[in-house]
Amino acid sequence: MKYRNAIFIVLLVILADQLVKVYVKTHFVNGDDVKIMGSWFRLHFIENEGMAYGMKLSESVAGKLLLSSFRLVAVVFGFYLLRRLVTKGYGKGVIICGALILAGALGNLLDSLFYGLIFTDSPYSCFSGNYDSMRNMLQNHNQVAVAHFTKFGQGYGKFLQGKVVDMLYFPLLETRLPGWIPFMGGKNFTFFEPVFNVADAAISIGVLTLVFFQKRLIHKPAMAIEAARNTDPAQTVPDSQ
Numbered sequence: 276m277k278y279r280n281a282i283f284i285v286l287l288v289i290l291a292d293q294l295v296k297v298y299v300k301t302h303f304v305n306g307d308d309v310k311i312m313g314s315w316f317r318l319h320f321i322e323n324e325g326m327a328y329g330m331k332l333s334e335s336v337a338g339k340l341l342l343s344s345f346r347l348v349a350v351v352f353g354f355y356l357l358r359r360l361v362t363k364g365y366g367k368g369v370i371i372c373g374a375l376i377l378a379g380a381l382g383n384l385l386d387s388l389f390y391g392l393i394f395t396d397s398p399y400s401c402f403s404g405n406y407d408s409m410r411n412m413l414q415n416h417n418q419v420a421v422a423h424f425t426k427f428g429q430g431y432g433k434f435l436q437g438k439v440v441d442m443l444y445f446p447l448l449e450t451r452l453p454g455w456i457p458f459m460g461g462k463n464f465t466f467f468e469p470v471f472n473v474a475d476a477a478i479s480i481g482v483l484t485l486v487f488f489q490k491r492l493i494h495k496p497a498m499a500i501e502a503a504r505n506t507d508p509a510q511t512v513p514d515s516q
Contacts, residue, residue: 276361276366276367276370276371277361278357278358278361278362281357281361281370281371281373281374282374284371284374284375284378285357285374285377285378285381286378287378288374288375288378288379288382288473288474288477289378289381289382289385289474291473292378292379292382292472292473292474292477293382293385295442295472295473296386296440296442296472296473299318299320299440299442300320300390300394300397300422300440301394301421301422301423301424302413302421303318303320303397303412303416303421303442304320304397304400304402304403304404304416304417304420304421305320305321305322305397305398305399305400305403305420306320306321306399306400306403306404307319307320307403307404307406307412307416308320308403308404308405308406308444309405309406309408309409309411309412310406310407310408311409314446314449315445315446315447316444316445317444317445317446318409318442318443318444319441319442319444319470320397320403320440320441320442321441321442321470322397322438322439322440322441323438323439323441324339324438324439339387339435339436340435340436342387343384343387343388343435343436344435346380346383346384346387347384347388349380350377350380350381350384353373353376353377353380353381354377356373357370357373357374357377360373365493366492366493368484368488368491368492369485369492369493371481372480372481372482372484372485372492373481374481375477375478375480375481376477376478376481376482378474378477379473379474379475379476379477379478379479379481380474380478381474382472382473382474382477383439383472383474383475386437386438386439386440387435387436387437387439388434388435388437389434389437390430390432390437390438390439390440391430391431391432391433391434391436391437391438392427392428392429392430392432392433392434392437393424393425393427393430394422394423394424394425394430394431394437395422395423395425395430395431396422396430396431397421397422397438400417400420402416402417402420403416403420404416439472440472441470441471441472441475442470442472443470443471443472443473443475443476444470445467446465446466446467446468447466447467448464448465448466449463449464449465450463450464451463451464452464
């Protein structure tokens, strides 16, 4: 698989991620919850200052700067590693997974780098609500509470201090746990509760695919196989998939 094809995957994921984030940021009030497919797939707009799925490193500005800086270093290293996977001749599956992970990291990094500079704030608002459809939401919520683009550098935050936009919510199961369950008995339980975005999904798909299908995907690099053939033409070496 060629490097430019891997970069195309990265760009495609970033485009999808940013289009959804910008639309939600500029059309939803923070806290809005909109049903898309019944109650199990909803768009629920929240922002977080931490890692994937809303996890946080620290509440402080220093923690946010540290996390954003780490993301930046990780993305730069990710491009280097992706090129190495291609030049070493690893299989298409491994390269695609690497591209998905890199795209997800870069997608959330863009929020951290620039959203504070180009958007007005989206504080959690009393104007947010629960809606049965997108049309109902757009017709009834307060436009004043929706974020807008602003002049570069006049947004709600500084460089590296932007908030990551999340919106994908899949509460597949909502129930009250039986009282006999230790510690959790009698409490409400939701599966799957985290709110995430396209970038988070790309990272998860890439990582989980590598974990569960590593024996099928991770083979001896094609360059090493070719070198073995050239060294001993009589030796039978299996082709890389």
